Amino acid sequence: xxxxxxxxxxxxxxxxxxxxxxxxxxxxxxxxxxxxxxxxxxxxxxxxxxxxxxxxxxxxxxxxxxxxxxxxxxxxxxxxxxxxxx
Numbered sequence: 001x002x003x004x005x006x007x008x009x010x011x012x013x014x015x016x017x018x019x020x021x022x023x024x025x026x027x028x029x030x031x032x033x034x035x036x037x038x039x040x041x042x043x044x045x046x047x048x049x050x051x052x053x054x055x056x057x058x059x060x061x062x063x064x065x066x067x068x069x070x071x072x073x074x075x076x077x078x079x080x081x082x083x084x085x086x
Contacts, residue, residue, distance in 0.1 A: 041067065044075040 036042065044066075066073030 039076065041069070041074045041076055043072075 066075050068074070
C-alpha cells in the first residue's frame with residue numbers, strides 16, 4: 001500500500017510540474033488584453049456574429065450603427081460581453 005501511495009504522489013507531482021511548464025510556454029506569447037470601458041471607440045468585425053431576435057436568426061449583414069472616422073466605420077462600446085466560448 002505504501003508503494004502505491006508513493007507512486008501516486010510522484011505521478012501527481014510530475015503532472016503538476018508538466019502543467020506549470022506548459023503554462024509557462026503558453027504564456028510567453030500572450031499579451032495583456034486592453035482594458036475597454038463603456039463609451040470607448042473600437043474597431044469591430046461582425047463577420048462571426050449571429051444576430052438573434054426572439055427565436056429567429058437574423059442575417060449577419062445587420063451590424064450595429066457605426067460612426068464614420070477617417071472613412072472607416074467605428075463602433076462605440078455600450079456593453080462589455082463575455083467573449084469566452086461556451
